[in-house]
Amino acid sequence: MNDEKTLRRSPLSLQVDLSKFSSADFEPASEEEKSQQEVMSESVTFFRDGMRRLRKNPLAMASVVVLVLILLTIIIAPMIVPYGYDEIITVNGRRDKTAANMAPFTWSQMEQQYIDDGGSLFPHIFGTDSTGRDYFIRVIYGARVSLSVGLFASILVLIIGMLYGSIAGYFGGKVDLVMMRIVDIIYSLPDMLMVILLSVVLKEVLGTALQGTVLDKLGSNMVAMFVVFGLLYWVGMARLIRGQILTIKENEYVLAAKCLGAPSSRIIRQHVLPNCLSVIIITTALQIPSAIFTESYLSFLGLGVSAPMPSLGSLANEARQGLQSYPYKLMFPALAICLIVLALNLLGDGLRDAFDPKLKR
Amino acid sequence: MSNEYLVEVKNLKQYFPVRNSKGKLVPLKAVDDVSFAIKPGETLGLVGESGCGKTTVGRSLLRLYKPTAGEIWFDGQLVTDKNMHEHRKEMQMVFQDPYSSLDPRMTVEDIIGEPLDIHKLCKNKAERRERVLELMKTVGLNAEQATRYPHEFSGGQRQRIGIARALAVNPRFIVCDEPVSALDVSIQAQVVNMFEDLQQQLGMAYLFIAHDLLVVHHMSDRIAVMYLGKIMEVADSDSVINHPIHPYTESLLSAVPIPDPKIARTRQRIVLEGDVPSPMNMPQGCPFRTRCRYATEQCAAECPTLTDRGNGHFVACWNR
Numbered sequence: 001m002n003d004e005k006t007l008r009r010s011p012l013s014l015q016v017d018l019s020k021f022s023s024a025d026f027e028p029a030s031e032e033e034k035s036q037q038e039v040m041s042e043s044v045t046f047f048r049d050g051m052r053r054l055r056k057n058p059l060a061m062a063s064v065v066v067l068v069l070i071l072l073t074i075i076i077a078p079m080i081v082p083y084g085y086d087e088i089i090t091v092n093g094r095r096d097k098t099a100a101n102m103a104p105f106t107w108s109q110m111e112q113q114y115i116d117d118g119g120s121l122f123p124h125i126f127g128t129d130s131t132g133r134d135y136f137i138r139v140i141y142g143a144r145v146s147l148s149v150g151l152f153a154s155i156l157v158l159i160i161g162m163l164y165g166s167i168a169g170y171f172g173g174k175v176d177l178v179m180m181r182i183v184d185i186i187y188s189l190p191d192m193l194m195v196i197l198l199s200v201v202l203k204e205v206l207g208t209a210l211q212g213t214v215l216d217k218l219g220s221n222m223v224a225m226f227v228v229f230g231l232l233y234w235v236g237m238a239r240l241i242r243g244q245i246l247t248i249k250e251n252e253y254v255l256a257a258k259c260l261g262a263p264s265s266r267i268i269r270q271h272v273l274p275n276c277l278s279v280i281i282i283t284t285a286l287q288i289p290s291a292i293f294t295e296s297y298l299s300f301l302g303l304g305v306s307a308p309m310p311s312l313g314s315l316a317n318e319a320r321q322g323l324q325s326y327p328y329k330l331m332f333p334a335l336a337i338c339l340i341v342l343a344l345n346l347l348g349d350g351l352r353d354a355f356d357p358k359l360k361r
Numbered sequence: 362m363s364n365e366y367l368v369e370v371k372n373l374k375q376y377f378p379v380r381n382s383k384g385k386l387v388p389l390k391a392v393d394d395v396s397f398a399i400k401p402g403e404t405l406g407l408v409g410e411s412g413c414g415k416t417t418v419g420r421s422l423l424r425l426y427k428p429t430a431g432e433i434w435f436d437g438q439l440v441t442d443k444n445m446h447e448h449r450k451e452m453q454m455v456f457q458d459p460y461s462s463l464d465p466r467m468t469v470e471d472i473i474g475e476p477l478d479i480h481k482l483c484k485n486k487a488e489r490r491e492r493v494l495e496l497m498k499t500v501g502l503n504a505e506q507a508t509r510y511p512h513e514f515s516g517g518q519r520q521r522i523g524i525a526r527a528l529a530v531n532p533r534f535i536v537c538d539e540p541v542s543a544l545d546v547s548i549q550a551q552v553v554n555m556f557e558d559l560q561q562q563l564g565m566a567y568l569f570i571a572h573d574l575l576v577v578h579h580m581s582d583r584i585a586v587m588y589l590g591k592i593m594e595v596a597d598s599d600s601v602i603n604h605p606i607h608p609y610t611e612s613l614l615s616a617v618p619i620p621d622p623k624i625a626r627t628r629q630r631i632v633l634e635g636d637v638p639s640p641m642n643m644p645q646g647c648p649f650r651t652r653c654r655y656a657t658e659q660c661a662a663e664c665p666t667l668t669d670r671g672n673g674h675f676v677a678c679w680n681r
Binding site: 251252253255256257258259260261262266270271274275 | 420423425445446449450453454456457458461462463464465466467475476479480523526530
């Protein structure tokens with residue numbers, strides 16, 4: 001009896017009083033009603049899910065638009081603009097000495113004469129440089145060089161970093177220990193010093209070896225830069241991928257695959273790599289602007305591409321000399337660097353937000 | 362003898378090298394001298410508290426770890442040192458965590474089809490698809506869910522996918538490593554009943570690892586109780602639950618929640634004192650003696666072995 005008392009219903013209770021209902025009030029749901037409970041949403045793959053989230057990010061989409069515009073410009077512009085990046089402006093086959101250091105959209109005396117006589121010329125959109133070359137086309141070529149350096153350097157870093165990192169991560173133990181200590185040593189070297197030293201040394205070594213090859217046009221400095229990237233900047237990528245693989249290989253689905261009898265090659269191919277793909281994409285996307293930046297400051301220091309091939313950094317360096325009189329000559333390449341690096345960084349951030357499951361809202 | 366049992370484990374030891382606080386390598390005795398046997402179609406329940414080596418037993422049994430010592434016999438064949446690839450078809454595992462045991466980048470069809478690919482059990486894609494759908498039906502999933510990804514499913518459904526994957530190779534023995542402990546109670550009941558139905562249909566033997574004694578009692582023909590890497594008591598599940606002999610089993614049973622407050626209030630709990638000793642620094646003699654209320658000097662001197670107390674009720678204790 002005592003128990004009955006303690007179980008008495010509180011008058012303030014909001015709980016449904018079941019004693020007021022009989023079993024007839026509760027009837028089981030029919031199959032049709034049950035199936036209505038199953039709400040089916042559209043099945044989405046991981047990639048599509050990520051792209052959908054990326055499309056919702058206005059900053060990232062704006063960056064994509066800017067990048068596409070820049071890409072189209074640097075591909076199409078050299079076909080339309082009749083000047084070459086190393087071509088000193090001539091009028092009727094004679095060199096135009098007055099065509100140096102012109103402001104945007106102006107003509108030299110000889111060109112004005114030519115136009116007055118009824119000829120037509122393509123305008124100098126960004127003016128001309130101190131030797132009388134069209135500045136617009138030089139900035140375009142500079143952007144081409146910078147972007148391709150960024151892209152190839154990132155791919156180089158990706159390949160080396162991924163191989164090294166996945167070997168260290170998958171095999172673990174002593175292999176990992178030794179490989180990561182090597183990474184630590186490379187990480188502790190001062191980048192800038194190494195880059196300058198390597199560029200100088202490689203210039204000597206590569207200078208003669210490259211003669212007559214395709215790479216000759218890019219210049220030994222450019223090749224040296226790739227080597228520098230390949231030697232120094234992969235360590236971050238390697239660390240990241242090692243870390244990813246260390247966590248992924250501890251997952252139970254890897255154990256499950258082992259239990260099913262899957263060989264190591266299948267586990268890496270089917271389970272480990274697809275699961276760190278998002279990190280790889282994101283890091284590579286963020287690596288490109290940093291490579292462009294490095295290329296630019298190396299070129300600014302005179303260690304980049306060899307003249308007359310321009311790069312955004314070397315253009316900025318040249319513009320420094322006439323900064324007081326022609327400030328716009330620094331503006332154009334600097335703006336181009338800013339735009340490219342900013343857009344790529346924002347896109348990289350957007351990719352990270354869209355693909356990194358840990359940041360999922 | 363060896364034909365009567367499907368799986369026989371003799372003196373299995375699994376040590377892991379671990380650095381202690383002084384930086385010296387010492388063995389962590391996760392499983393220390395464990396022997397048991399399972400008949401075809403039988404379920405052996407394995408219970409014990411966290412960290413007592415239940416999961417390690419299951420994994421060593423499937424050679425996911427290389428056992429330090431001991432023998433594992435499967436269907437009359439010694440598989441301790443053999444290439445396991447052929448045996449992987451007959452021994453499978455269902456994992457504890459339905460969230461991490463399915464690859465998030467694969468569709469359900471690919472997850473269930475993976476064992477078929479590895480063992481080349483299907484000649485073409487159509488056959489593979491047919492088999493996958495059949496397996497999905499067996500575990501109660503819809504055919505239209507085949508193209509979905511694991512993150513679109515609930516915990517119980519994911520566990521069903523894991524079970525279908527294990528069933529794909531038609532195994533004769535499945536290690537169920539706490540398959541229901543990550544699920545809530547109503548889903549637990551569904552999954553447990555499914556395990557039973559599958560056993561009736563397909564006649565598999567289970568090693569059912571869990572820490573929920575009531576679930577294990579419901580599922581198992583026999584129960585083994587583990588403590589610190591050793592088996593303390595093995596018997597029919599009813600005798601373990603109703604007439605426990607070992608003091609550790611007694612205290613475990615007294616901690617089982619009773620879904621009736623009236624009975625729960627009146628019963629007496631046997632609360633163990635102290636903590637579980639570190640498996641890196643195990644007590645001499647019986648591992649349980651530091652917390653046992655019957656402990657004597659004999660317990661410290663010598664480790665008791667499993668002895669028969671009648672009706673196949675084996676207990677490792679000097680005093681009971």
